[in-house]
Amino acid sequence: MSQRWSRKKSRLPLAGLLFILVVTFMILFNERSIQQIHHHAASHTQNLREPSTFDFVKPNVPRINYLGAHGFCFEKNAEVLDRFSKCNSTKEYSGKKIGWVDPFEDHPGQVTKEEQKCDVFSGKWVFDNSSSYPLHKESQCPYMSDQLACQKHGRKDLEYQHWRWQPHACNLKRWNAIEMWEKLRGKRLMFVGDSLNRGQWISMVCLLQSVIPRDKQSMSPNAHLTIFRAEDYNATVEFLWAPLLVESNSDDPVNHRLSERIIRPDSVLKHASKWQHADILIFNTYLWWRQDSVKLRWSSEEKGSCEEVKSAEGMEMAMDSWGDWVANNVDPNKKRVFFVTMSPTHQWSREWNPGSEGNCYGEKKPIEEESYWGSGSDIPTMRMVKRVLERLGPKVSVINITQLSEYRKDGHPSVYRKFWEPLNEDRLKNPASYSDCTHWCVPGVPDVWNQLLFHFL
Ligand SMILES: *[C@@H]1O[C@H](CO)[C@@H](O)[C@H](O)[C@H]1NC(C)=O
Ligand SMILES: *[C@@H]1O[C@H](CO)[C@@H](O)[C@H](O)[C@H]1NC(C)=O
Ligand SMILES: *[C@@H]1O[C@H](CO)[C@@H](O)[C@H](O)[C@H]1NC(C)=O
Ligand SMILES: *[C@@H]1O[C@H](CO)[C@@H](O)[C@H](O)[C@H]1NC(C)=O
Numbered sequence: 001m002s003q004r005w006s007r008k009k010s011r012l013p014l015a016g017l018l019f020i021l022v023v024t025f026m027i028l029f030n031e032r033s034i035q036q037i038h039h040h041a042a043s044h045t046q047n048l049r050e051p052s053t054f055d056f057v058k059p060n061v062p063r064i065n066y067l068g069a070h071g072f073c074f075e076k077n078a079e080v081l082d083r084f085s086k087c088n089s090t091k092e093y094s095g096k097k098i099g100w101v102d103p104f105e106d107h108p109g110q111v112t113k114e115e116q117k118c119d120v121f122s123g124k125w126v127f128d129n130s131s132s133y134p135l136h137k138e139s140q141c142p143y144m145s146d147q148l149a150c151q152k153h154g155r156k157d158l159e160y161q162h163w164r165w166q167p168h169a170c171n172l173k174r175w176n177a178i179e180m181w182e183k184l185r186g187k188r189l190m191f192v193g194d195s196l197n198r199g200q201w202i203s204m205v206c207l208l209q210s211v212i213p214r215d216k217q218s219m220s221p222n223a224h225l226t227i228f229r230a231e232d233y234n235a236t237v238e239f240l241w242a243p244l245l246v247e248s249n250s251d252d253p254v255n256h257r258l259s260e261r262i263i264r265p266d267s268v269l270k271h272a273s274k275w276q277h278a279d280i281l282i283f284n285t286y287l288w289w290r291q292d293s294v295k296l297r298w299s300s301e302e303k304g305s306c307e308e309v310k311s312a313e314g315m316e317m318a319m320d321s322w323g324d325w326v327a328n329n330v331d332p333n334k335k336r337v338f339f340v341t342m343s344p345t346h347q348w349s350r351e352w353n354p355g356s357e358g359n360c361y362g363e364k365k366p367i368e369e370e371s372y373w374g375s376g377s378d379i380p381t382m383r384m385v386k387r388v389l390e391r392l393g394p395k396v397s398v399i400n401i402t403q404l405s406e407y408r409k410d411g412h413p414s415v416y417r418k419f420w421e422p423l424n425e426d427r428l429k430n431p432a433s434y435s436d437c438t439h440w441c442v443p444g445v446p447d448v449w450n451q452l453l454f455h456f457l
Helices: 002-029 031-048 113-117 177-184 195-209 269-275 311-329 379-395 402-406 425-429 445-456
Strands: 089-091 123-127 163-167 188-193 217-219 225-230 235-241 280-283 293-296 305-310 336-340 397-399
Touching: 163 445, 177 195, 177 235, 188 195, 188 269, 195 225, 195 235, 195 280, 195 336, 195 445, 235 269, 293 311, 305 311, 311 379, 336 379, 336 445, 397 445, 402 445
Parallel strands: 089 305, 188 235, 188 280, 280 336, 336 397
Antiparallel strands: 123 163, 217 225, 225 235, 293 305
């Protein structure tokens, strides 16, 4: 009896102990406590490190909640940068980065069905001497730019106009101007970026204008925003000069060749106010980041003081600020956003023809080597771009022109364009020295970029 009793008695504290243990366990390790613990640990470590290396700056973008609420806030900003802006002083880079969130983030690395079916960016160039190529005629486009009109400026070999892009696994949709106009009816299509994007815009206008009667179309004068209008379709095809996407001292469409390049890494407001209401947006940026360094003027900095960073870092900040705009302003069911990847240059013929010393001058045929990639297309930059685009999921589609344009060493104007500076005799004797191996003749490669856009619309 007494033994049994004593056994029962000794069990009670054991059960109590177990109970307490379980409860303690639950309190300590339920989800909330874990978060709290992590939070605590994080703020603790943060305190231990240099505070400046942790500064994430929220970009200054209009935050329109497209699900209803309207949170437009143009903060009263420091001066808007223009070509007269200067840095009074330049400090070491503080380490500040752009921090942004996608308020509707639920789409990591999504791939659309279209892309799964066939990678239209993987393929080859096929010479097509049929009447359907080129897709438009240089001399019949009143909006042609003298920088791109290669035939007008004396180019005799015209094969460059006759190459068709053939994806390996499928066919590209056939270009059809009327069908494109139907897609654009009542809409604004806007290209935003640098001179390469402007070339694509000119190609698009030339591709489209031929089916519109002359008195039903118009072009506004060249400005920050230039607009081609087709009355009957109530549609526009526009170009906005924003070579660095974020606000900069190079935003004047004509006078932008400045020795010191200054950006506001945390602000796209100046440009976004213009592109905000477009229905279809085509962005690019790369060429203007191809220099050593860029100066930063953070919106919070008064007295015109700057920091200096490598251009690649500056570009990442610009892409992040732009990404924040897309994340907060784009409903993919209402607005389409495309990003065109880096356009390759052909500055060194030794890269495709070892031992030679020229550039794209005199090149008449594409490169045939599969997967050819020149040194001008920076791979770490491409990775960074990919990361930003993937984070935006279905809000942005990529038009990956890099590989297909790499093949086209024959597609640049070289000497067959108008040059702004007078050329002295020494240079004229050596055409390679002033050849433009960056932009593209139109008709030509940019028509195919537009065909890809048409394919995805
Ligand atoms: C393309 O076709 C034209 C005739 O239509 C011909 O004169 C020319 O030689 C052809 N070019 C090539 C490279 O085959
Ligand atoms: C023309 O398109 C704009 C949008 O770009 C729209 O607001 C307007 O109502 C349209 N006008 C007509 C007459 O359809
Ligand atoms: C620095 O430059 C800005 C203009 O960019 C000017 O308004 C300001 O007075 C200057 N500040 C100093 C301290 O020189
Ligand atoms: C574009 O295509 C190349 C291969 O041709 C690939 O390496 C790169 O990651 C692609 N870029 C993006 C942004 O998808």
